[in-house]
Amino acid sequence: MNTQVNAVPESPLGSQAAAAVMSETRPLYWSIRRELWENRSIYIAPLAVAAVYLLGFLISLFWVPRSMRGMGAHESLPPVNVLAMPYSHASMLIMLIALLVGIFYSLDALNSERRDRSILFWKSLPVSDLTTVLSKASIPLVVLPLITLAITVALHLIMLLLNAAVRLVSSSGTGVPWAPPLFEMELVTLYATAVMALWHAPLYGWFLLVSGWARRATFLWAVLPPLALAATEYIVFHTSYLDSLLQNRLYGFAAGAFDLKDKNGVPIDAHFIPLAQLAPGRFLSSPGLWIGLVFAAIFLAAAVRMRRYRDPL
Amino acid sequence: MACIEARGLRKAFGKTIALDGVNLRVEEGRILGLIGPNGAGKTTALNAILGLTQYQGELRVLGRDPWSERDRLMLDVCFIADVAVLPRWMRVSQALDYVAGVHPRFDRAKAEGFLQKTDIRRASKIRELSKGMVTQLHLALVMAIDARLLVLDEPTLGLDILYRKQFYDSLLNDYYDRSRTIVVTTHQVDDIQNVLTDLMFINHGRIVLDCSMEEFESRYLEVTVHPQQVAAALALKPIHERQGLGRSILLFDLKSDSKPDLNSEVKSNRVDRQQVVALGDARTPGIADLFVAMLGNTQGNTPVDDSGRAQGVPQ
Numbered sequence A: 001m002n003t004q005v006n007a008v009p010e011s012p013l014g015s016q017a018a019a020a021v022m023s024e025t026r027p028l029y030w031s032i033r034r035e036l037w038e039n040r041s042i043y044i045a046p047l048a049v050a051a052v053y054l055l056g057f058l059i060s061l062f063w064v065p066r067s068m069r070g071m072g073a074h075e076s077l078p079p080v081n082v083l084a085m086p087y088s089h090a091s092m093l094i095m096l097i098a099l100l101v102g103i104f105y106s107l108d109a110l111n112s113e114r115r116d117r118s119i120l121f122w123k124s125l126p127v128s129d130l131t132t133v134l135s136k137a138s139i140p141l142v143v144l145p146l147i148t149l150a151i152t153v154a155l156h157l158i159m160l161l162l163n164a165a166v167r168l169v170s171s172s173g174t175g176v177p178w179a180p181p182l183f184e185m186e187l188v189t190l191y192a193t194a195v196m197a198l199w200h201a202p203l204y205g206w207f208l209l210v211s212g213w214a215r216r217a218t219f220l221w222a223v224l225p226p227l228a229l230a231a232t233e234y235i236v237f238h239t240s241y242l243d244s245l246l247q248n249r250l251y252g253f254a255a256g257a258f259d260l261k262d263k264n265g266v267p268i269d270a271h272f273i274p275l276a277q278l279a280p281g282r283f284l285s286s287p288g289l290w291i292g293l294v295f296a297a298i299f300l301a302a303a304v305r306m307r308r309y310r311d312p313l
Numbered sequence B: 001m002a003c004i005e006a007r008g009l010r011k012a013f014g015k016t017i018a019l020d021g022v023n024l025r026v027e028e029g030r031i032l033g034l035i036g037p038n039g040a041g042k043t044t045a046l047n048a049i050l051g052l053t054q055y056q057g058e059l060r061v062l063g064r065d066p067w068s069e070r071d072r073l074m075l076d077v078c079f080i081a082d083v084a085v086l087p088r089w090m091r092v093s094q095a096l097d098y099v100a101g102v103h104p105r106f107d108r109a110k111a112e113g114f115l116q117k118t119d120i121r122r123a124s125k126i127r128e129l130s131k132g133m134v135t136q137l138h139l140a141l142v143m144a145i146d147a148r149l150l151v152l153d154e155p156t157l158g159l160d161i162l163y164r165k166q167f168y169d170s171l172l173n174d175y176y177d178r179s180r181t182i183v184v185t186t187h188q189v190d191d192i193q194n195v196l197t198d199l200m201f202i203n204h205g206r207i208v209l210d211c212s213m214e215e216f217e218s219r220y221l222e223v224t225v226h227p228q229q230v231a232a233a234l235a236l237k238p239i240h241e242r243q244g245l246g247r248s249i250l251l252f253d254l255k256s257d258s259k260p261d262l263n264s265e266v267k268s269n270r271v272d273r274q275q276v277v278a279l280g281d282a283r284t285p286g287i288a289d290l291f292v293a294m295l296g297n298t299q300g301n302t303p304v305d306d307s308g309r310a311q312g313v314p315q
Helices: A015-038 A041-063 A079-115 A129-170 A182-213 A218-237 A241-251 A253-257 A280-284 A287-309 B042-049 B092-102 B108-116 B131-143 B161-175 B213-219 B227-235 B264-269 B273-277 B287-295
Strands: B002-013 B016-027 B031-035 B056-061 B077-080 B149-153 B181-185 B198-203 B206-212 B220-225 B240-244 B247-253 B280-283
Touching: A015 A041, A015 A129, A015 B092, A041 A079, A041 A129, A079 A129, A079 A182, A079 A218, A079 A287, A129 A182, A129 A287, A182 A218, A182 A241, A182 A253, A182 A287, A218 A241, A253 A280, B002 B042, B002 B181, B016 B042, B016 B181, B016 B198, B016 B206, B031 B042, B031 B287, B042 B056, B042 B149, B042 B181, B077 B131, B092 B108, B092 B131, B108 B131, B131 B161, B198 B213, B198 B287, B206 B213, B206 B287, B213 B220, B220 B227, B220 B273, B227 B247, B240 B287, B247 B287
Parallel strands: B031 B181, B031 B198, B077 B149, B149 B181
Antiparallel strands: B002 B016, B002 B056, B198 B206, B220 B247, B220 B280, B240 B247
16 A cells, blocks of 8 residues: 555656655654554544544533523623633643643653564664654654644534534524634644644653653653652752743743733633734744753754663663 | 674673674675574674674674664664564554665565465464564565675574474575575574584684684584594594493594694694594584584583573563
């Protein structure tokens, strides 16, 4: 099924350059495919969660009395936020799952190949350690965000269709708005996914490095030392710089990449964030982003070195 | 150009010296058996050659420095580390896809051809295959790569005799073409005696024997001595004596006297082939017999076990 990909162009014109590009990218391409073969949870986990969520949504469409929908506890919110709520819950849930999958994938990526000694097979092929580490890093940084995005958009569309169908069947009152501005929401999802991947890049880099270094218990090695350092700082100096640094790295992107208050200074509700509240300029010019990316590069470079030097377990 | 050339190769793990100044030279087109007891430094030497471990000293493989150029070297070098390293989660078809994807010299049709002769199904996961089948698959992958050097580290460990024989038969008939070089380590030396063109013994990180198989055959002679000749035979200073079926079996080193300039001791050590043949039934010794003769004295027990039983076989 992959023969067409394997065919190297034979045309004499420009074939040299093409071959050079191919020879650089082909191992990377195949290494990423290899990761997806090995770690099917990368797409199965978000798909499964999406399916369960869809089921719940469907049930809620039929069972929750219409009069109660959008009422009660949410009366204080603007109507568009109430309409957006099930959709934004869906995207948040899938983002959270992707985050968890990305963390556990990274903690295992460079460890399992040493554990089962298959690293000796991978190293018998003309694929550099750099290519291998990059292919593994691209899973949480590129592949998972793309999967998140695709699944979220698909899920939203299905929800919208279901909602429309139920409305048609039950012929509820026309004129009442029932669909959130979905296109705008997808753009925000795209933005948020990219922001999170960039902001969390040093975390994934650190996890990959630990997975290439530790013999076992990669999760503990990755998490306990920073926590212990933060605790030590608090006990010795009664300060919590490290603690706030770590917390900032986990969810600080929200304050950096979005204007969380509208122009009247009123905090916005996160269920529907209008495009006007995005702050890409501020995010891209924040030192935290770039310092984080430098750390990510350092961690990945160290992981490449680690893969070269460490023996199989 | 030599395929592998090492001078003063040295490697220590803490206080343990794995390679203690190894010099070796393997010409292209040879099939070299690297034989040694456990812990002698075989795998370390191979890992150095494959760019898997750092070393001190000088080492060139196909003109490259393996440690700094591993990924480029692997275009021309293949290796089977041991039977268990193919990833168990992978499907056979995925293994073919992947190697075809990353290796420009992989001939997929050739690999498929090899697999056709086996019971391996394309859809099987590697964990579902028997140990013998995994080896067949790995060999099929490796033989379909047009490489100049093939390194096999215990390739037949834990396989039954049929698979082992098949393994070396396919290697000789379908792969080896006198321009490729093969380096193999194994404890099952009887399997490879007729395969090799060159033989090396390694012990305590040093090369203790380095000869071609022609040299081996002309230099070493094993004789089952007639009982009445034993005293005369022992006078010729065999390098090893063992008992078999109540008779003495002696191993002689017919040193090819390269320096006939009358160093008296060398002269007295020199044994004439005719003399030895007259003592009883003479034949070329097995590699295992010479190994025991040369290294058995320094080890507590017999280091070579041709059934592989003495090996710590990994699960």
